[in-house]
Amino acid sequence: MLDVVGISKIFPDKKLFSNINIKFLPGNVYGIIGANGVGKSTFLKILSGEIEASEGQIIKNKNARMSVLSQNQDEFNAYNVTDVVIMGNKELYEINLEKNKIYENPNATDADYEKASHLEEKYGEMGGWSAENDAQTLLSNLGIEPSKWNIQMKELKANEKVKVLLAKALFGNPDILVMDEPTNRLDLKTIKWLENFLMDYPNIVIVVSHDSDFLDAICTHIIDIDYSEAKLFIGNYSFWKQSSQLLIEMQQKTNLRKEEQAQKLKEFIARFSANASKSKQATSRKKLLEKIVIDEIKPSSRKYPFIKFDLNRTPGKQILNVKNLTYINENNDILFENVSFSLKSGDKMVIIGNDDIAKTRFLEILIGKRKPASGTVEWGITITPNYFPSNNQEYFNESQSIIDWISKWPLNNSTQETKDNSDARMRAFLGRMLFSNDSVFKNVQVTSGGEKVRLMMSKLMLEESNFLIFDQPLDHLDSESIDSLIDALKSYKGSTIFTTYNRAMIKECANVILEIKEKESFLFYGSLEEYEEAMGY
Numbered sequence: 405m406l407d408v409v410g411i412s413k414i415f416p417d418k419k420l421f422s423n424i425n426i427k428f429l430p431g432n433v434y435g436i437i438g439a440n441g442v443g444k445s446t447f448l449k450i451l452s453g454e455i456e457a458s459e460g461q462i463i464k465n466k467n468a469r470m471s472v473l474s475q476n477q478d479e480f481n482a483y484n485v486t487d488v489v490i491m492g493n494k495e496l497y498e499i500n501l502e503k504n505k506i507y508e509n510p511n512a513t514d515a516d517y518e519k520a521s522h523l524e525e526k527y528g529e530m531g532g533w534s535a536e537n538d539a540q541t542l543l544s545n546l547g548i549e550p551s552k553w554n555i556q557m558k559e560l561k562a563n564e565k566v567k568v569l570l571a572k573a574l575f576g577n578p579d580i581l582v583m584d585e586p587t588n589r590l591d592l593k594t595i596k597w598l599e600n601f602l603m604d605y606p607n608i609v610i611v612v613s614h615d616s617d618f619l620d621a622i623c624t625h626i627i628d629i630d631y632s633e634a635k636l637f638i639g640n641y642s643f644w645k646q647s648s649q650l651l652i653e654m655q656q657k658t659n660l661r662k663e664e665q666a667q668k669l670k671e672f673i674a675r676f677s678a679n680a681s682k683s684k685q686a687t688s689r690k691k692l693l694e695k696i697v698i699d700e701i702k703p704s705s706r707k708y709p710f711i712k713f714d715l716n717r718t719p720g721k722q723i724l725n726v727k728n729l730t731y732i733n734e735n736n737d738i739l740f741e742n743v744s745f746s747l748k749s750g751d752k753m754v755i756i757g758n759d760d761i762a763k764t765r766f767l768e769i770l771i772g773k774r775k776p777a778s779g780t781v782e783w784g785i786t787i788t789p790n791y792f793p794s795n796n797q798e799y800f801n802e803s804q805s806i807i808d809w810i811s812k813w814p815l816n817n818s819t820q821e822t823k824d825n826s827d828a829r830m831r832a833f834l835g836r837m838l839f840s841n842d843s844v845f846k847n848v849q850v851t852s853g854g855e856k857v858r859l860m861m862s863k864l865m866l867e868e869s870n871f872l873i874f875d876q877p878l879d880h881l882d883s884e885s886i887d888s889l890i891d892a893l894k895s896y897k898g899s900t901i902f903t904t905y906n907r908a909m910i911k912e913c914a915n916v917i918l919e920i921k922e923k924e925s926f927l928f929y930g931s932l933e934e935y936e937e938a939m940g941y
Contacts, residue, residue, distance in 0.1 A: 407462070408463075411424040413443060420446055426627065428608045428610065430579075482558065489571045563589045567590070591756065596936065715870040723783075727779055729766070733761075740921070752900045755903045756917060756920070786870070790873065806859065857881055872901075890908065
């Protein structure tokens with residue numbers, strides 16, 4: 405059991421949350437949600453002891469082992485992959501190091517060997533003799549090939565390091581498992597495995613994630629942090645969404661009844677307060693009126709940007725034909741080979757795969773930014789593709805205000821109406837994208853990652869292209885912006901190609917799935933559910 409008692413975190417300029425009281429119990433998975441900046445990650449760091457709370461205490465069994473998913477991919481670069489996983493149980497790993505150090509010491513004494521014997525016994529009791537096998541089973545389940553189990557971490561690709569760190573967190577079934585964005589950079593097969601693992605997990609799991617589909621699959625409880633308070637809901641993310649809205653509606657109805665009752669009492673008092681025979685009743689009603697309290701209904705602090713992609717030209721019959729596309733990098737490595745497909749109007753394709761660079765190079769070839777080793781890309785004559793890159797820094801190199809930056813993009817359009825870049829139109833547009841009042845004069849070079857993404861979305865909306873290409877568009881976005889983008893893509897009349905690791909986005913938006921691999925890519929026309937069924941996930 406993990407007991408959070410009266411926890412508060414207050415900074416000099418901001419109160420994140422106050423007086424949080426939650427009892428975490430084994431067998432449950434707790435999803436922590438809330439707008440960006442409410443303190444979700446800070447709350448996890450307080451639970452893990454990385455930072456201290458301003459008030460309150462964390463109570464847990466002294467023998468309970470807590471494991472926290474590491475976010476630093478390069479922290480263990482000098483270590484063997486299997487050893488990194490075993491480090492998930494720090495005590496077990498250190499006991500093994502200590503006893504091996506004794507055996508490797510040519511000057512070890514009888515007392516040293518006696519100590520080593522005790523360490524051997526404890527090591528065995530903790531499951532040490534099966535540790536290597538257990539670690540490598542986890543690596544296998546997470547898609548790390550056996551040839552990479554005993555190499556150094558620095559030799560792995562970024563997405564492979566993420567999987568090793570996840571295996572480290574899961575190793576030895578810790579009593580309390582704390583994970584911040586565990587599905588980041590995980591492929592669909594690995595996410596599905598993790599979902600199944602956590603659904604059957606016997607101990608406490610506490611997780612922060614922006615993937616609503618993942619939270620739906622694993623959570624038994626949702627903790628919603630809003631207005632410095634934390635509310636516990638039983639059920640998954642979808643149940644929280646429905647029940648939180650229902651609570652507001654019930655409170656609104658209760659308030660309406662109270663207001664109606666108060667109005668009737670006021671009318672009675674006004675009519676009869678001067679009437680001697682009724683004055684006693686009027687006084688009684690006045691006391692009743694004073695007892696009626698209209699509960700304050702706080703609107704959620706969550707803010708949803710308004711994202712809607714329009715088309716400045718209706719696409720013709722021919723959209724996009726790709727034939728035998730191959731790309732070889734500067735090291736002569738084949739990133740993908742002989743990729744072919746055709747898209748029709750309204751198709752929405754997701755590109756998946758473990759190699760982020762390969763996916764980015766593929767998109768860059770589509771827009772003409774790079775040349776393939778072989779193959780062709782043929783766009784329909786009515787198609788005007790527009791690109792959202794994973795790295796948008798080149799768009800923000802010039803020092804200028806947000807409103808000056810946004811005013812450039814309407815000029816790319818063909819009609820006078822859509823060319824309108826007047827201050828009034830631009831301010832209204834920015835307001836819908838959560839840039840209001842004086843924030844429009846902020847220099848674009850000092851905007852946050854999330855603000856830059858919203859500005860890039862604004863650019864795409866203003867240019868009104870009939871084919872949109874997105875490379876990891878959800879990076880830096882909060883849940884509200886993610887929901888808004890997913891809704892926008894679902895209703896978009898043009899065609900799209902996008903890359904993402906977010907299962908909810910793939911499930912809601914894609915009807916074509918292209919898995920890019922080094923030697924043989926896989927093309928599937930159908931939904932995510934149909935794809936997973938075909939692949940046996």
